[in-house]
Amino acid sequence: MLKKKDKYIVAVVGATGAVGNEMIKTLEDRDFPVEKIRLFASERSEGKYLEFKGKNIKVESINDNSFKGIDIALFSAGAERSKIWAPVAARSGCVVVDNSSQWRMDPEIPLVVPEVNPYDLKWHKGIIANPNCSTIQMVVVLKPIHDAAKIKRVVVTTFQSVSGTGQKAIDELLQQTTDLLNFKEIKCNVYPYQIAFNVLPHIDKFLENGYTKEEMKMVNETRKILGDSSIKITATTVRVPVFRCHSESLNIETEKKLLPDEVRAILSVAPGVIVYDAPDKNLYPIPTDVAGRDETYVGRIRDDESIENGINMWIVADNLRKGAALNAVQIAETLIETA
Ligand SMILES: NC(=O)c1ccc[n+]([C@@H]2O[C@H](COP(=O)([O-])OP(=O)(O)OC[C@H]3O[C@@H](n4cnc5c(N)ncnc54)[C@H](OP(=O)(O)O)[C@@H]3O)[C@@H](O)[C@H]2O)c1
Incomplete structure (x- = not known):
């Protein structure tokens, strides 16, 4: 569960991809309360830099300890990565909003569009699924x-x-x-x-x-x-x-x-x-x-x-926006409003 704070430590997983890039931009555009941002991608991108609010942020690869201290993780690195890392992140105490198809039809995991079924966020257990773009x-x-x-x-x-x-x-x-x-x-x-x-x-x-x-x-x-x-x-x-x-x-x-x-x-x-x-x-x-x-x-x-x-x-x-990044950020915003 997300605790009420003034600002949050946010991770974008799949930050170098089409959706990940849009997530970074959406967090900036909506002035999401970010205390610190961590950007993750594959080992191929390790050491690259991406910009967030005028600062260069180093891209990291993921390991078992990556999610410690993170409040919210926005995943868009494909279903295989979500299958492995979303439960690890949730166990570390962060709330995962997952863009992949991995968890969408799992009856234990809410599938949410904030304008349609925000009430389903109440029963999440650490992972929330973002629906397919179409x-x-x-x-x-x-x-x-x-x-x-x-x-x-x-x-x-x-x-x-x-x-x-x-x-x-x-x-x-x-x-x-x-x-x-x-x-x-x-x-x-x-x-x-x-x-x-x-x-x-x-x-x-x-x-x-x-x-x-x-x-x-x-x-x-x-x-x-x-x-x-x-x-x-x-x-x-x-x-x-x-x-x-x-x-x-x-x-x-x-x-x-x-x-x-x-x-x-x-x-x-x-x-x-x-x-x-x-x-x-x-x-x-x-x-x-x-x-x-x-x-x-x-x-x-x-x-x-x-x-x-x-x-x-x-x-x-x-x-890339309502079909992916924006919907995920809106889910995070709704969680904050109701924390
Ligand atoms: N595109 C859309 O409109 C859309 C809409 C809704 C949902 N989605 C979902 O969002 C996810 C990403 O889609 P995309 O369109 O952004 O794809 P993409 O442009 O191909 O980006 C994939 C991202 O995943 C990262 N990645 C790949 N293997 C990884 C690994 N082993 N560990 C960590 N990160 C890894 C890539 O990092 P590298 O750059 O290092 O390879 C890249 O950042 C997919 O699950 C897709 O189904 C996409």
Whole structure:
């Protein structure tokens, strides 16, 4: 449990990665009460320096004693590292907010989006899981609609940026684009096919049921966060050659009829959501506008004319920010508020 203090000793694990970098920036931007920051990555990065509030901080590799004296550890170094080190950190007395998929579906571990289910933080035992990036932006929009009209079914198709795969994928899109424009041969190291100027209906591993792990994360994590296993969800997740921000097409069927204007009214007061929906002026959310922003943007809200109680919409959020770093920092802020 976190003790009330004026300032906290904070660790970022995976500090050199795409999410870790954004975590450092988010802690700075939100003026998180940091007494001291410790930055961890693999042995490859040992001795590198990263900047926090104008100071150079040395990157450390992790050992059994690394977490002694640390109050809060924000993990984003992959599931394998979280499996080994998050329990070590928790046993050392620090509260872990884990970005990986390792603990998300563990019934003993809360899976939290602060705008949706902050109450689940009450029962944590040292580790709190941060949901998958595409799930986070979807549930901040689904929750107020579920409260107003009870959601029966969701059909979601995602358009996910390469930063969702990490720094190596950002570099690969940039390199392939440059190489193609210079008539050079391209290399595919991160994805099985060319990602520049292409679209891949494949995120994470394929499972026996024909879905990908990413698609099933959206189904299972959404039910856990909303605390309602009766909601039917089906997902298709697609990687697109965009650097930052995931976009999603949502089709939502509700028990009670909601008109598009009612949905706009509900979402315009929902925490963490901005309605940006004026098709007559060509205004709808797009990744280049939403990158670097904290909220989930919603547009193209319209009636699904093929069923009685259906709504379609288009949502965009910054996957590195709300989809990862910001949500983790908000969890830590909520823990501090309630300590
Ligand atoms: N990208 C997203 O939008 C997103 C969203 C939600 C959740 N996540 C999750 O966040 C995690 C990190 O993702 P990312 O996109 O930031 O990946 P990334 O850019 O590849 O960064 C991975 C980080 O993990 C560190 N690391 C690797 N092996 C390590 C080890 N043995 N010990 C300590 N640190 C090690 C790396 O350090 P080195 O630089 O030294 O190799 C690097 O700092 C993943 O679990 C991912 O599923 C990502």
